[in-house]
Amino acid sequence: MYPEAFEYFSPETLEGAIELLSQYGEEAKVLAGGQSLIPLMKLRLASPKYLIYLGKIQGLSTIQEQDGMISFGALTSHAEIEESRLVQSKLSIMHDAVSVIGDVQIRNMGTIGGSVAHADPAGDMLAVLFALDARVNTLSSKGKRTLKVDELIVDAYSADLAADEVLTEVLVPVPQEGSGGAYVKFERRAGDFAVASVGVQVSLKKDGTCQDIAIGLGAVGLTAIRARKAEALLRGKQVEDDLVKAAAVEASAEADPFADIRGAIDYKRHLVGVLLKRAFEIASRRARGEEVKTAHF
Ligand SMILES: Cc1cc2nc3c(=O)[nH]c(=O)nc-3n(C[C@H](O)[C@H](O)[C@H](O)COP(=O)(O)OP(=O)(O)OC[C@H]3O[C@@H](n4cnc5c(N)ncnc54)[C@H](O)[C@@H]3O)c2cc1C
Structure with missing residues (x-):
């Protein structure tokens, strides 16, 4: 299907983009990589009258x-x-x-800002950014804002951005020495969105004690989820198999999936437990300095 007619702008400065967004308000939409917005427009699930393309702006x-x-x-x-x-x-x-986002074409075009602003609950980036305590910078006619990604994402496909606000930057704290991370995704076929996914960032002491841990769950709620109860079970403890199994049970309970074409609620909860154990193992090995390849399942 073809999208409805729209007017297209490609400003060369952020200020120019914000001016256009202020002028056209809710009838305008920012266009970044177009990998989510263009399909929505073709299906006529979105029909902005004005498209403001950001790709000509330097330094982004x-x-x-x-x-x-x-x-x-x-x-x-x-x-x-x-x-x-x-x-x-x-x-x-x-x-x-x-x-593991889509395929090569999608990865060449899609952007980090678009992934965050689009706030797809099954997107891969948000579970990771939740686990990394990431922040975003935005700019609007009211000035600059900095907020945590988990404050920005308010619901499925809904980010707390004003009509004239552009997300300009994503900021991730550098993990400390002795910290390792891993993200594992279960998909029905290569290139698909996740049925469920888990990201783990863990810091281990030399004696095997879990100094700190953050766990992000993807595709099992209306937004990404921080599995804080599972984190609390592991933090400060000597890591043993039974403890990781208990954390997996806790994370499954913290997930809040809905049934859809990708699977039933119980199935997705079960996957969260399985993926947590895998992600934790890879993250721990990386924290100890081992080189472990990206996990594909
Ligand atoms: C076939 C296919 C498979 C895919 N598979 C996956 C997958 O496995 N995992 C995954 O995570 N994603 C997947 N995606 C989505 C892909 O990652 C998109 O690139 C991403 O969701 C949106 O980024 P974009 O730059 O293309 O944004 P766009 O499509 O340009 O924009 C998306 C939304 O964000 C807004 N926006 C964009 N940039 C900004 C900004 N800087 N400030 C404010 N608002 C902004 C737009 O107005 C729009 O509402 C897939 C997409 C397709 C088409």
Whole structure:
């Protein structure tokens, strides 16, 4: 199907984009990689009268480490993140996730800012950003805002962004030494959205005690979920199999999935437990300095 007619703008500055968004309000939409918005427009589930393309604006697709943070310009593509040495060496959890987003074409076009703003509950990026305590910077006619990703995402497909607000940057704290991460996704076929997914970032002491842990669940709720009760079970404890099994049970209970074409509620809860154990094992091995390849299931 063809989208409804729209007017197209490609401003060369952020200020220009915000001016257009202020002028057209709810009738305008920002266009980034177009991998979610264009399909919605073709299905006529979205029919913005004005499209404001961000791709001509310089400086929005950078990956940089500064002051203990790794920052991603909103237009950084999934492929650029996948290929980044910085991400490969310091954010394995994110590297795992971007490597399993859709296919090569989707990863070449889709952006981190678009993934966050679109807030798809089954998207791969949000579970990771929840687990990494990521923040976003935004700009609107009212000025700049910084907020945590889990405050920005308010519901399925719903981010707390004003009509004239552009997400400009995603900021991730650099994990400390001795920390390792992993993201595992269960999909029905290669390139599909997750049936369920789990991201784990864990710091281990030399004696095997879990110093800190963060767990993000994807595709098992209206938004990504932080499995805080499962985290609390593991934090500060000597990690043993029974404890990890108990944390897996807890995380399954914290998941809040709905039944859909990808599976029933009980099946998705069960998957959360299985994936947590796998993600925890890989993250722990990475925390100990082992090189473990991205996990595909
Ligand atoms: C076949 C297919 C398979 C896919 N598989 C996966 C998958 O396995 N996992 C996964 O996570 N994703 C998947 N995706 C989605 C993909 O990751 C998209 O790239 C992503 O969801 C949106 O990014 P985008 O840059 O394309 O955003 P767009 O489609 O351009 O925009 C999406 C929404 O975000 C808004 N927006 C975009 N950028 C900004 C910004 N900077 N500030 C404010 N608002 C903004 C737009 O207005 C729009 O509402 C798939 C998509 C397709 C078509």
